[in-house]
Amino acid sequence: MLDTLITDMRTLHAVADLRQRVRGWKRNGLTVGLVPTMGALHDGHLSLVRTALRATDRVIVSIFVNPTQFDNPADLETYPRVMEEDTRLLAEAGAHVLYAPTVAEMYPAGFATTISVRGVSEGLCGGHRPGHFDGVATVVCKLFLQSQADAAFFGEKDFQQVHVVRRMAADLDIPIRVEACPTRREADGLAMSSRNRRLTGPGDRDRARALPQALAEAARAIAGGQPAGPVLAATREHLLAAGFSDVEYLELRREADLAPMAGFNGQPARLLAAAWLAGVRLIDNVPVPAAGA
Template sequence: MQTIRQIAMLRDAIAAFRAAGESVALVPTMGALHAGHIALIEAAKRPGRRIVASIFVNPRQFGAGEDLARYPRREATDSQMLTRAGCDVLWAPAVEEMYPNGFATTISVTGVSDGLDGAARPGHFDGVATVVAKLFNQVRPDVAVFGEKDFQQLAVIRRMVADLDFGIEILGVPTQREDDGLALSSRNIYLDEAERPRAVALPRALGVAAREIGRGGDVATAMAGAHDMLSAAGFVIDYVALVDAETLTEHPEPGRPLRLLAAARLGATRLIDNVAVDMQASA
């Protein structure tokens, strides 16, 4: 695996892949890799396809008081994991390479970015859209792979790709979980020994509510139950929301695909999760 830190060298590597008739997949990450990231690499693999993984802790998607300074950085370990997974290129630019002096452009995707985490973390998705657009222009992939755990992020990226005619296939990979159901996340390392067992209340609360709604139960009652489960476990809730799985609008029309999303804090750690609502659950 090549580790590349300059855009000119990255473009040379991509040009060599193209000259050999190979396609390119991009797996964007912020490092601190775990099995969920490796699942993205595995999903990207195809005969004749090269895989580029990026590691860049993007300062533009962290707000005031968020965990930019303490966000885990462990490139040596991440590099070993990517090599074992069969990645071809690690694209690991410095902040100065990504945002050189005088950088003045921001991409904003309205609609899908307005509520949920967009409301809880103002400016977050502008930072996400801007850095992902830059990664797309730097790597110029045929396909880019993202996890469904960051479901709103995935929706923002899909909207941006459609609106700006990037011509890139966006592949969403189902959330990878621990044995007890907790979604894999780089931020899970922040949970202490007392918090970690209680964190599983997040996927459990969503699962219970999603099954109740899928069986035709009262939505308000199911949502109140999720709130109660999370509060009992010690979470401070940012939101629990039932939305249209494509537009992320609340109060979706009958017959539309549904997704239940939540964000909540346990101690100093903010966790997010989501589950699909199967309206055939009663069948």
């Protein structure tokens, strides 16, 4: 694999320019990695870039705040946009291309196609954000086709999203490898997220860390043989008492296909949660460790 750490990162805004650059790489036998993001980058994103740089010869990072995956217009409006800072971080990380299309480039006049993935998109975030995963599947499909990447890298924090993207790529025969990378966490355990920037009230960050702590404790209890139902009910009450205003969902799901699980049976499983704190929606998930792990 060639040395990928270079300083002349290019920022491209048009599909045609991106494809031209990728064609040149592929003529030279280079492999291409893609890291799709919506910007407001943190070390979780940058860890994906570092993984992509180790796995492929050339790395594209996309920044596109995708309007079709927001069910709440206010959430779209307030989503952080810090392109100058993001550009600096990506150049320092060694990315080769920053792909930042406009809305008009991604969804030109007359655009009329939506991709819907059944099964893994149902329930959890999909149950509380109508149309969200249709928007995700559609834009990620376009990014895959626009970039012609050999591999794409996603964080496990958005665990349901990883399943949706993998199912979409497999069903549509898109020749790309979808890699899921471990969730990066702050020192206090909170999963890194662009939305954490909005936890600005007194004590918000202290209260937020109750989410990963409660999930970890619940996972250990369930793995230890305690019935899942009572453990999850107690965990929900604990989060509300810790200052969360609402727990959208807190569920035990099979890791392989996100099928609901009434109890832990030794198969790889995940606890997944979404909860509101100070007007910010936080999501997280943890594996349920196998017996003896």
